[in-house]
Amino acid sequence: DVASSVSGLQELMKTEKALIKHLERYLNFQEVEVEFLERKVQQLKSEHKKYEEDKNKYLDNPINQFRLIRRLTSEWSKWEKYLSEEVGDVFLKKTSVLKQNYLFPEYPKDLNDAVSGIRRLQDTYKLNIKSFANGEIDGTQYDSKLSSEDCVDIGLVLVLTGNIHLSDVWFEVSIDKFIDHPENKIIGHTIERCYQFAILSKSLQDDLEGAVSIADTLLAINPSLTEVVESREDYIKQIGELKKKGVPLQKRSSPIKPSTFLKYEAGCRGEYPAKSTKLNCFLNLKNMTPFKVEQVHSNPEIVIVHDFISDTEIEILKSIAKPLLTRATIFNVDKRAGIAGNDRTSQYAWFEENDHSLIPILNRRIGGMTELSMRFAEKIQVMNYGLGGHYSTHYDYFDPPRNKESFKNLQYEFGNRIATVLVYMNDIEQGGSTVFPELQIAVQPEKGSAVFWYNLKTNGDGDTRTLHAACPVLYGSKWGNIAFD
Template sequence: MTMPVFVIFWVSLCLTSVKGDYYSATSELEALVDVEVRLVQQIEFYLQKAEEQQENIKRFLENVEKVPDDPYYIEDYFENPINAFITIKRLVHDWRYNVFEPVFDQSDLVAYKENLTKQLESPDFKNPTKDDLLGATRGLWRLQETYKLPTSQLANGILMPGDKNELNVTLSASDCYTIGSYLNELQQHSYAVDWLLEAKAKSIKEVSAFPFVSELSILEQLAPTLNQVGNKKLAYRLNTEILEKDPNHETALKDKPIYETQLAWQRDPRLNVAASKVDESSKSLDLYQRVCRGELRQSPRQQRKLRCFYSDRGVAFYRLGPFKVEQLNLDPYVAYFHNVISDDETDDLIEHGMGQVKRSRVGTVGNSTVSEVRTSQNTWLWYEQQPWLKNLKLRLEDITGLGMESAEPLQLVNYGIGGHYEPHYDFVEDKVTTFGWKGNRLLTALLYLNEVPMGGATAFPYLKLAVPPVKGSLLVWYNLHRSLDPDFRTKHAGCPVLMGSKWVCNEWFHEGAQEFRRPCGLMNDNVDDTLAS
């Protein structure tokens, strides 16, 4: 008897691929569909030799085959973050433990393994990993946290109240159990409780489902999680339920006296002393989330001086076709320029990013790192190397009135499952060390390349402003005062993408070489914006 074929297959696949990082951008998810299509074809051939497992495997493949393999439909399919999570979860967990393990360890099928591995070998394929599944889970949690989505609603494929589940996408008990387990790893225990309770409710109705998760497995996760969030009474009750199902359960037997002691402490008020302190960072996060949800907005008084108008920006070329300007805030200045870029140009930019983007990093050049503060993928476009960007470059100069001599390359960004960017500033503290002669980031120009069905707004917490993505429009704001001091009121963030894919381009104009285009003020106009620092 040789080594089980599924082990050889999966190890060889992992050794020939690298971390996929599929959850941070929807542009990379389409590759997973091709992999699953090939897996379905090979497993269907093998099913002829595995009659005992045939019924279970067929149920699983029926679910996989619902994933569209036509490129025309794939984009719509992955607009729903639940579909992205399910796809990654299948490739990280279900294929291995619920298909290959029960099938391939039954007989010596080395020849079949070699054929299967050969068909899956591709230099362009990057194998999804547990990190991808953790990232997808974190993305769903971020959507729940920011937009206050009920777990039962999300588990049934409804992203917002009143929506219809037209694609009939739902999460199974196994899916909910996986989310709950991974949320425990992410230390989000209160949300883990909700998902494990949802898994428990679904498992009762899904007795014949495949893959199947037992109620006992769910209870083994749920009891200690409830204890972690402080519900010791219910944790004890579920631990007792575990022992009723399995009187010799080793972990439950060890936990029983611990729960009993904790309950005794709770009944003694002298031992139940708790103190809570409100973290200042949590206040800032709460403000950002309220703006993203639309709970915090500018008052009519704050908006009364804002205008919408046509402007040629002093350029004769635009006199017959001026820009549509929508002021969003006057001090600091934030404005929309609508219809800045055509559909053909946005399509070209997105097409260029497909397969080119890599995980976005935070921090200064040479000291940057991947962080959950920013979940997206990006690439850089140098104007000198991309002649087709010449017209866009001139347009950006005309709109902003600034020169590109010290500007950065164009950054193309794609946000994935719950993709977001937590509140941050675009300017830096040590501008000389970071940017040299170019100086600090004077102005940010953010170009929206597609419509986002739900979420994805650009939020300015201290301005009580959430700007929704509008395809073809350019959002601009100054990061510095006229005196070139940092304007702390410009702290901004990318709200999580609730549905769809978000493509944007960032252009940062620096202080350098702007002396005659936007002279700095002779007086320090740095107003007291300490409340926003």
């Protein structure tokens, strides 16, 4: 589950470092072997040179006679054995040992998750695929770029996971970016392959004319691809039939999203109308800590408390959480279990009062601010989002029950979440805000600040206006911690 937290990606850099070392050793080994082979060929050639000088004299010598026979028997059989051995075999075995000692992403699962993160960013922030591939992320130019191979893999995963929409654009970008690196032949990356996938993707999206046009370009480069010639003819036949029937040729449209989801995405893009906010300061009389409170909404009240937690406290929380992070789940009332899915892509770790001396300090501070007793508080949750990591629209209280009885039990067991305190543990360069679609409020993470709101109305019912979501992180690694009362 490496794509669901940026924190875990540091481990993958270590993995890759070990692999590079391993490949280097393999390369040195190959170089030595090549050197040996060269010497061998030179030795053989020098024998033949002697022979050419005087053919009969050479073979008069019993030593030469014997050596020739030995070379072509015992020694040649050894060369045959050498040639039959896969030189990479030994290294492959060592690679599997490496895989046990280092964190390895799961293939294809982790690649699929990573692609779905990219797709979410693309979708939510309406990113132009070509500019993104060239390192431009929502108006900012960075120096990392996607390669032609990267783009083909993104397109392929999209096709294989049933998300064909826009997969053709990825293949087209892979064609634009193609540079003939001979070493890529080893991994089978050729320009023909990019074109063929683009044709496939167009045809899967019912864009037959698009498919034909790409086939034409490919056939101009390489006319001998019979498969392409055949499928091109097939598309032309289909187009003719559709036209005869009067069916309009139409590319499939993008999947339709529910309106709440569209409102959530609009908030992520900063499209809610600007609101004036009030800045208040109040003193917590219990321990005389001043809180810098900014009210972003009243009824229901949502406030931001600036400088709620210090940098040192943040570092402690991150360091105790890092080794314990696991994939975050969403509680399913019917199944009575947490389910991991695409609606919440982050990792978290939970902390109780006894786990670290900082936890009761934070709990007291939260209690002081919220004026709710933290006696019934759940544990504190520290979370880190991954590539395109988000938390889709949800309520923090248990959802209106389908099964009233089981809901009552749940409330009895866990209590419902009266209030939420969400603490941001870093600034986010792009994306990652917390949005309330019903209230048209978007809060951008600011290191050390906390957002606070009540989830329940005074009569104890869930307040549906508190529907909220965490926007996909576009640039940065989002850390936060959250407490419910």
